[in-house]
Amino acid sequence: LLESDELASFLEEKNMNFVFYPHIEMQKYIHLFSAKSKRIVIRDAGSAIVENLLLESSILITDYSSVFFDFAYMLKPVIYYQFDNDENERAASKRWFDFEKDGFGPICRKSTEVIKILHELENTRLGEKYQKRVKEMFPIRDKNNSERVYQAIIGLEKDERKYNLLYRIVTLVTPLITSPYISRVIGADGIGQYSYTYAISHYFLIFAVLGVSDYGNRCIAKVRDSKEERNKVFSEIVSLQILLSVGMSILYIIYCLVVTENRRLAYMQGFNVLSAIFDVTWLLFGLELFYVTTLRNVIVKIGTVLLILLLVKSPNDVWKYTLIMSGGTLVGQLSVWPILRNYVCFIRPKWNDVIKHLKPNLVLFLPVIANDLLGYFDKIMIGNMSIDAELGCYDNAEKLLSIPNSLVTALGTVMLPRVSNSIAKGELKSVNEMIQKSMLFVVFATSALVFGICAVAKEFVPLFFGTGFDLVVPLLYTLAPYIIFVSWANVLKTQVLLPNNKDMTFVVCLILGAFVNVVLNYCLIGTSGAVGAAIATTISEGLIAVSETVALRKLIDVKRYLIQGLPFILFGFLMFSVIHDLYVLNDIITLICKVMIGAIVYLVCSWLYIYRFYPDVITSLKVFRRKKE
Numbered sequence: 001l002l003e004s005d006e007l008a009s010f011l012e013e014k015n016m017n018f019v020f021y022p023h024i025e026m027q028k029y030i031h032l033f034s035a036k037s038k039r040i041v042i043r044d045a046g047s048a049i050v051e052n053l054l055l056e057s058s059i060l061i062t063d064y065s066s067v068f069f070d071f072a073y074m075l076k077p078v079i080y081y082q083f084d085n086d087e088n089e090r091a092a093s094k095r096w097f098d099f100e101k102d103g104f105g106p107i108c109r110k111s112t113e114v115i116k117i118l119h120e121l122e123n124t125r126l127g128e129k130y131q132k133r134v135k136e137m138f139p140i141r142d143k144n145n146s147e148r149v150y151q152a153i154i155g156l157e158k159d160e161r162k163y164n165l166l167y168r169i170v171t172l173v174t175p176l177i178t179s180p181y182i183s184r185v186i187g188a189d190g191i192g193q194y195s196y197t198y199a200i201s202h203y204f205l206i207f208a209v210l211g212v213s214d215y216g217n218r219c220i221a222k223v224r225d226s227k228e229e230r231n232k233v234f235s236e237i238v239s240l241q242i243l244l245s246v247g248m249s250i251l252y253i254i255y256c257l258v259v260t261e262n263r264r265l266a267y268m269q270g271f272n273v274l275s276a277i278f279d280v281t282w283l284l285f286g287l288e289l290f291y292v293t294t295l296r297n298v299i300v301k302i303g304t305v306l307l308i309l310l311l312v313k314s315p316n317d318v319w320k321y322t323l324i325m326s327g328g329t330l331v332g333q334l335s336v337w338p339i340l341r342n343y344v345c346f347i348r349p350k351w352n353d354v355i356k357h358l359k360p361n362l363v364l365f366l367p368v369i370a371n372d373l374l375g376y377f378d379k380i381m382i383g384n385m386s387i388d389a390e391l392g393c394y395d396n397a398e399k400l401l402s403i404p405n406s407l408v409t410a411l412g413t414v415m416l417p418r419v420s421n422s423i424a425k426g427e428l429k430s431v432n433e434m435i436q437k438s439m440l441f442v443v444f445a446t447s448a449l450v451f452g453i454c455a456v457a458k459e460f461v462p463l464f465f466g467t468g469f470d471l472v473v474p475l476l477y478t479l480a481p482y483i484i485f486v487s488w489a490n491v492l493k494t495q496v497l498l499p500n501n502k503d504m505t506f507v508v509c510l511i512l513g514a515f516v517n518v519v520l521n522y523c524l525i526g527t528s529g530a531v532g533a534a535i536a537t538t539i540s541e542g543l544i545a546v547s548e549t550v551a552l553r554k555l556i557d558v559k560r561y562l563i564q565g566l567p568f569i570l571f572g573f574l575m576f577s578v579i580h581d582l583y584v585l586n587d588i589i590t591l592i593c594k595v596m597i598g599a600i601v602y603l604v605c606s607w608l609y610i611y612r613f614y615p616d617v618i619t620s621l622k623v624f625r626r627k628k629e
Helices: 005-014 024-032 050-056 067-073 085-092 111-120 128-137 145-209 212-223 227-258 263-278 281-286 290-311 315-335 351-355 358-375 377-385 388-424 428-465 472-479 482-497 503-528 530-551 558-579 587-613 615-628
Strands: 018-020 040-042 060-062 078-081
Touching: 005 040, 005 111, 050 067, 060 067, 067 078, 067 128, 078 111, 145 227, 145 263, 145 290, 145 315, 145 358, 145 377, 145 388, 145 428, 212 227, 212 281, 212 358, 227 263, 227 281, 227 351, 263 315, 281 290, 290 315, 358 377, 358 503, 358 530, 377 388, 377 503, 377 530, 388 428, 388 472, 388 482, 388 530, 428 472, 428 482, 428 558, 428 587, 472 530, 482 503, 482 530, 503 530, 558 587, 587 615
Parallel strands: 018 040, 060 078
Antiparallel strands: none
16 A cells, blocks of 8 residues: 555645555564655654644544544544455454444455545545444443542552452351361361371372462463463463363372371362362453352352261261361352353464473462462471371461461562552652551561460460360460561562562572471471470571571661551560460350450550651541541
């Protein structure tokens, strides 16, 4: 078309100019284009702005570019010059937009047809036929489009918050229902057997999926606007995932046949490993279909709770409990596959395209394996070096602490995007204020939790878990301090390390903590059992928090954070001293009294301290309250 004599004549006759602006990805080849007429101007991103060209131009000639929507919205004529349509017939069946049926202008296959249409256009106005299509596509024509888009986004965020709130509530409530019931029904031995077999199956699971959770999410997010690319990337990554999962499933079967002693539970835990084949949570996250995973998780959790209450009735039902938990995981992963056809379809990929995703997956796998060495390897070592009952008590102690710990660490999820945005804008003062207030809140909350849990442990544990879990009390004393370390490290990770792109620092600190954890577990479990593992966990989590703090000492005011947090630790110790030896009538009344008196002591001391030294925090709370009202 650029070399067309007919176009050159038309431009001279109508006294018009023709601006050729290729797609941004084609502009690197712009030197290969030339034109006969001086009225044909070749532009690129360095010499023209697309928005200005759309406003200044009278007619648009394009192939498939979505800019035709903007042009048609202004009721200006569009010509589709789709000279390669024969090559795109296969792709045309997958397009959501039918150019023949819904297009805003005529479709041309040859340059002569384009010239003919140009001559037929009257006063460069859109024909009535196409005006009708435009009005059907854009029924509302005013200056409030941005407002409507904004309100729609806010609506989505509200829905997302509702789903997340529902999931958090279910996540917090279900252990409060199942833990006391399971502890009384199958006992410490049964919980220990389940925990040990689950921990082993979990390692096969993580080697099956590697780092696909983050990697797949990122890859899909990059191509989600192109269905063809989305299908391609999905097919490649899921193929790699299936290959790895099948391989690990085979290895797990060999483990069950050759190594394990408790084959019955091990086989049932195999559903966890098998679920890796069908785990496409990364795809749903990449497509931002968060509500799908949230609803799935909520339904599965509620379903497993109901089945446990209905079917698990005696210590001999450990296998039923195991089957319900592992089967629930598999069913949950399978449940989302029926809806996938609405978003992707599988295309048989080439081997090289599949294997290219292995290396970046392995890179992201490092923090996964380091984190899981902290979370599960201690249970395997207790199971091998001690008795099932000790592992059952250790597992219950960790579950109990995970409830308050998840509430505190949830702060990081909220603050990460805010801090990242402020850093991108260069608002360093705002960033420092957010980190300072986060640290203040974290030490305030965790000090209350640590000393509060230790103060009520001897009354709470037998009431909550029943008999046979006396070991949980010293385990809570030993593990409780790690809440402070984990929460401190979480603030550093989400508000300093990740927003400043210091991912490798985080990984190194995590690997260091995992290594120390394994060494200490090996040294301590043999002599101290589960308490030794608790000591190892607390020390390793403390080491991670300290190493991250040292690594970031030039970016954060460490001395300030330590000084502002120390009084809360003292208030917590004071609370512990006041209520620890308190006893009134029976364990239930004693527990209630301890919680009430402890809360009064800690909150009064903390309020006076914050009011005296951090009045801006009180002001922020008052402003927040007014906004809520």
